[in-house]
Amino acid sequence: MPSTVKGVIARSKGARVELVDVVVPDPGPGEAVVAIQACGVCHTDLHYREGGIDDSYPFLLGHEAAGVVEAVGEGVTEVEPGDFVVLNWRAVCGECRACLKGQPWYCFDTANATQKMTLTDGTELTPALGIGAFVEKTLVAAGQCTKVDEADPAAVGLLGCGVMAGFGAAVNTGAVQRGESVAVFGCGGVGDAAIAGAVVAGATTIIAVDVDPKKLEWAREFGATHTIDSSAEDAVERIREITGGFGADVVVEAIGRPETYEQAFYARDLAGRVVLVGVPTPDTEVTLPLAEIFGRGGALKSSWYGDCLPSRDFPMLVSLYKQGRLDLDRFVSERIGLGDVESAFDKMREGTVLRSVVEL
Template sequence: MSSEVRAVVAVKKGAPVEVQRIVVPDPGPGEVLVAVQACGVCHTDLHYREGAINDDFPFLLGHEAAGTIEAVGDGVGELAPGDYVVIAWRAPCGGCRSCRRGRPWYCFDSLNATQPMTLLDGTPLSPALGIGAFAEKTLVAAGQAVKVDPAARPEAAGLIGCGVMAGYGAAVNTGGVGRGDTVAVIGCGGVGNAAIAGASLAGARRVIAVDIDDAKLDRAERFGATHTVNSRGTDPIEAVRELTGGFGVDVAIDAVGRPETYRQAFYMRDHAGTLVQVGVPEPEMKIELPLIDAFSRGGAIKSSWYGDCLPTRDFPILIDQYLSGRLDLGGFVSETIALDEVEEAFAQMHRGAVLRSVVVL
C-alpha cells in the first residue's frame, strides 16, 4: 500500500512553502522507499521555491538526506529494509555515452524513481533534484540510495548528499589538489568550507579562505584554512599572491559563482594553475576575459558538477573520514529544525546566519 506522510511543498513561485500530506507509492521495480531521518536545507531548495530552476510546480523540496530503507522493489538486490543510506541526486545509469567511456560521474541519464509522489488530490509532485526529502518518507531509484556506516549521525551524514560532496569534490576530484599544493577558496559558506576541508585532507600546505564576512572567515579556520583574506576592503588577488611568494595558488576554487569572483579566481592562480568553478551562477551572468590571458596563463579552467563524484565510491569515504574525526561534518550543522520551520530556515540562509539548517524527523 502507498504511504500518506507529511512533507514540505512549494505550491507556486515565490510563495512560502507549506507542510502538506502527500502520497508516496510503494516501490516499484528498481525503486526503494526511504524513511527520512534528516535533510539539510540547501540553496537549491530555495531556487526551486523561487522558480529559478524551472516552473514544474508543485515541488517536493529537500535533497540532502539520510535515512533507512523501509521497502525495496523488484530487482533490487544490493539494498534491504533497515539499511542506512545517504541519498544521491546522481545515480549513474551505466549505459549512456559517458558511463560507457568510464566517466560515470558525468552520467547523462541519471536514474530516478519512475512513479510520481502526489498531493492527496493526485497532483504529481516534482521532487527537488529527483529526491524530495523534506518528507517523512520518499521514493527514489535504488541507485540513488548509497549504504553507509550507520554510526554516522543522520543530521551530519545527509549533508554529503549535496553541498559537502560538491565542495569536497571540487577540491579533491575536479581540482586534483595534492600534497604540497597551495589553494584559495572564494566563498566560505557550506560548499566553500567543504572545499577547504577537502583541500586540507588532500595535503595542501596552504589553504587560503576568501570572503567578505569575518565571521565566515573565522569558521573557515575550523575546516582547515591556514590563512584568511577579507576581500571587502582588500584586493584578494594581491593578497593571495602575497601569501604565495608572489606566484598565486595552484588551485583556485570559486564557490560563489559570480563574474567578479570568477575573475578573481582566474587571476589568483599561479601560471599553469587550475580554476574550479563550483558556485552556481545565475543564467544571465556573463564573464569577459582577454583571450591572450587565457592563453598565456595556461593551466585549466573547470566546472565542477556535484564535485565530479561517484556517490557509491565517495560517500562511504567521507563518512569514514567523519567517523575517524578527520572530516568535521558536524561543524556544518548550525541548527536542527522541524518540517514546519523550513521557511524560516530560508530566511536564516538569506541572512548568512547559518552554514546548514537541518530538518530532523
C-alpha cells in the same frame, strides 16, 4: 499499499512553504522507499521555491538526506530494507557514453523514480533534484541510495549535496596535491567543504576569501591558514603575496559570479587550476583575454556535484568523518523540525547558518 506522510512543499513561486499530506506509492521496479531521518536545508531548495530552477510546481523540497530503506521494488539489488543510506541526485546509468568510457561521475543519463508522489487530491509533486526529502518517507530510484556505515544522519546526510560538491571540487576536480596552495572564493557550506577537502588532501596553504567576517571565521575553523576580506583589500594581490608572488596552485570559485570568477582566474599560479563549483544564473557572462587564457596554461574546470561517484565517495567520506578527519558536525548549525523550513530559509538569507538540518 501507498503511505500518507507529512512533507514540505512549495506550491507556487515565492509562496511560503506548506506542511501537507503527501502520498508515497509502493516502490515499483528499480525504485526504493526511504524513511528519512534528516535532511539539510540547501540554497537549491530556496531556488526551487523562488522559481530559479523551473516552474514545475508544486515542488516537494529537500534533497540532502539520510535515512533507512523501508521497501524496494522488483529487480533492486543495490540496497535492501534496513540499509542506512545517504541519498544522491545522480544515480548513474552504467550505459551512456560517459559511463562506458569509465567516467560514471559524468553520467549523462542519471535516473530518478518513475512513479510520482502526490498530494491527497492526486496533484503530482516534483521532487527537488529527483529526491524530495523534507518528508517522512520518499520514493527514489534505487541507484539514488548509497549504503554507508551508520552515523549521525544530520551530519552524513549533508554529503548528498553541498559538502560533496565542495569537497569534490577540491579533491576530485581540482586534484589538490600534498604541499600545494589552495584559494577558495566564497565561504558558505560549499566553500568550507572545499577547504576541508584541501586539508584532507594535504594542502599546506589554504586561503579563504569572503566579505563576511563570520564566514571567514567559519573558514578558519575548517582549516583555512589565511583569510582575506575582499571588501577591504585586493584578494588577487593578497593571494599572490601569501604565495610568494606566484598565485595559488588551485583556486575554487564557490559563488558563481563573473567578478569572483575573474578574480579566481588571476589569483592562480602559472599552470594552476581554476575550479568553478558556484552555480551561475543563466544571464551571467564572463570576459577574459584569450592571450591570458593561453599564456597562463593550466586548466579552467567546472565541477558537477564535486565530480563524485556516490558509491565510491560517500562511504569514504563517512569513514573520514568517523575517524575524526572530516568534521561534518561543524556544518550543522541547528537541528529543526519539518515545520521550521521557512524560518531556516530566512536564516540562510541572513547568512547566520551554515546548514539548518531537519530531523524526523
